[in-house]
Amino acid sequence: MSKDIRIKKGLNINLVGAAELTTSKAVLSNVYALNLEDFHGIMPKMLVKEGAEVKAGEPLFYNKNIEEMLFVSPVSGELVEIVRGARRRILTLKILADKTQETLSHKPIAVENASKEEIKSYLLMGGCWPFIKQRPYDVVADPDTTPKSIFISGYATAPLAADLNYVLEGKEAELQAAITALGKLTPGKVHVSVGTSGGSPLAQLNGIELHKVSGPHPAGLVGTQINKIDPINKGELVWTVSPQDLVITGELLLTGKFNAERIVALAGSSVKTPKYYTTKIGAEISTFLYASGVNEEKFRVINGDVLTGSQSSQDGHLGFYNNTVTAIPEGDDYEFFGWNKPVFNKISGTRALTFSWLNPKKKYDLDTNTNGEHRAFVVTGQYEEVFPLDIYPMQLLKACMVKDLDEMEQLGLYEVAPEDFSLTEFICISKQPHQKIIREGLDLLQKEIG
Template sequence: MSKDIRIKKGLDLKLKGEAELNVSEIARSKVYAIKPSDFHGVVPKLVKKEGESVKAGEVIFFSKTDEKVKFVSPVSGKIQEIKRGEKRVILEITILADAQDTFVEHSPKNPNDLSTEEVKEHLLASGCWPFVKQRPYDVIANSADSPKAIFVSAIHSAPLASDLNFTLKGKKEALKAGFDALQKLTSGKVHVTVSPNADFMPDGIKAELHKGYGKHPIGLVSTQIGLIDPINKGEKVWVVQIEDVAIIGELFLTGKVNLERTLALAGTGFEKPGYVVAKMGAQVADVVNANLKNGNYRVISGDVLTGDKKSTTDSVGFYHTQITAIPEGDDYDFFGWNLPRPNKFSVYRAGMFSFLTPGKKYDLNTNTNGEHRGFVLTGEYEKVCPLDIYPMQLLKAILVKDIDQMEALGIYEVAPEDFALTEYVCVSKQDHQHIVRNGLDVMIKEVG
């Protein structure tokens, strides 16, 4: 039986530059990149050398801690360069792409005819396993585990996020096959949460369907887990992005790993915000396709709350479904803290008037409007965090590495993205997402 979920806490950042519902043609990138840093906690072991040829879907490296977890090339071509940092840490593997892709061929399979182990082996061998992430800790799932449930968020509530009705149009068959495969991975339920106006879901899927209502972060999977089937100590839950369910389904239907996304180009930094189709690891310069305005704009792979700052020579993040461009905040208002600013957005009412026009959209820049300082108790964190936790107390417990308090305050229930809004409203300008990531790493090391 489905269960509608609702939240009252949260915050919708209404930004200008929403992507128009049309797809623009872009040139195929000459160079694609795979960055191990996109897969937190993975120490790569290379199986290819510079100059070697690869096919699309062929293994480039695997995880040293779990050799079954493989990472594959998005395109066919030649390994151009293996970039290393300090202590020979692998930073990036670049691939000089062929004009057309030649794929590694896997046998098409019907997930309903396979056992749990056979589905796992197919996902592992094909390189699709990195799409399956685990809670707690927000890392790639251990293939030896059996989760109590699998959660799929089919809501995009982040600022300027892509429209799933548009990006998943025509993919119902692939989604159905993907959900059939996911159901084989757990003895529990597969939960999928959609927005009330969603029309991309196929009929008869093997999943429990929920409708989500409320502000951001209703689209974050931690919010959905907390309202549907909370995690207790010792339990594991797996999560998959809805776009990646379609990629998994396409693998079972066609036997090919098609690492392609429909990306939203959003924000006031673009001449014509819209959509493009690109392979994972494509260069940002090719994806934005001269659509970027002249001026000082920050290009972000992902959304403005959780995305990564990129230069045009960088590559698109593995898990990201949008590219955002907003003005760089390198200018300052004289006495800006002490003067009324009617055309700027703020959750605070001191000198601000944005609360009088809740539907107004803003062209916000990257300026933090303040400097890093000690935590100040304001009560604003709790207004934007719908999780059943005390966010400030958890952050402080992480900073002093108090493992018992971290457990008691809900460290197993959270991921860094869940603290993006508390970070946004923080008058102390603390890096909440970085703090939480460090806390999760401490728990992995100390508790496992």
């Protein structure tokens, strides 16, 4: 029996360029890369040197603070470059892939009979532990802690996000193995959310608490679901895992091999034929971007969706957690008197000279132009209209900006992640970087309070 969650506050951003439900195999990438920025807060300690030969699934580095937490190679090949920044901080690892792939094999584990500690050790050893994130702080989970519950969102509402029902089709065995294993890591429930339209492979799994979610974005964000199902209080932990990462985890448990394969949605109005591609974590984006063709000379590649993804070069690499790559026109032009005339081709949270509210189902071809410059916060009440969490968004943002730890705690910073503020950032007439403000607030809270 499922429990329904209906979200009323939010905003659907309908964009041109959704990926067609067809999948092609991407051209094999020559070089794969792991970007250390994907593992926020991790202090890496290298296990192999530049020039070393590695197998797929072989550890490259470990977390200096938790030595048993290993991070593995997505492919076999030569570690050709360790890109470093200031103070020799490791930024990126680049691996030149072998033509014939070799994978490090572990003995498969009997998930049903395994203990909590055996499951935990196996995931740490096999390189799948980094897929488990924790709240508060939105970082890789500490294996020495125990969450009160685990959340998985199988309902994607972000603009042009990958259709999870489609990409998970036929992966029921892997999903079930991962769910069974995760269920042994918490004394609470494994909460799985799906859309009300049905068809999700996640809905048929055993050992879950199923929730059917409906409503506009951000109904599909796991933070929204945590807030409505099992809110986080001070001193409590919950873990989250994305559905496609469940597939990789389940395959490791069943076969003993780390398979970094991912089905990625290539979307956006700058793509001629947006569709799905089978590739691997860390692959060069150009291996599937140009296979679909591009419409403009000047466009921006976003590693992720348009609200939470990061800007990437066209020869960049697929992020560790991403299953969407978006390409939209670069908004580097300015409209003469654009602030003082009716607007019919943009989405806005206000009704001042804009008319998107008259046709909520219309699809828009938006570019990256912010349509304004950074300015002081203006109290409009707009954030509250699209922010479904039981939190005061404006007050929390200001508490983070002035580094008021007591206010940050009392206003609910433990519950949120930067992505929960992606929609308020989109509609912000003050052009404030909400996600950056929340990230800095979380880092400060973790450093000072832990």
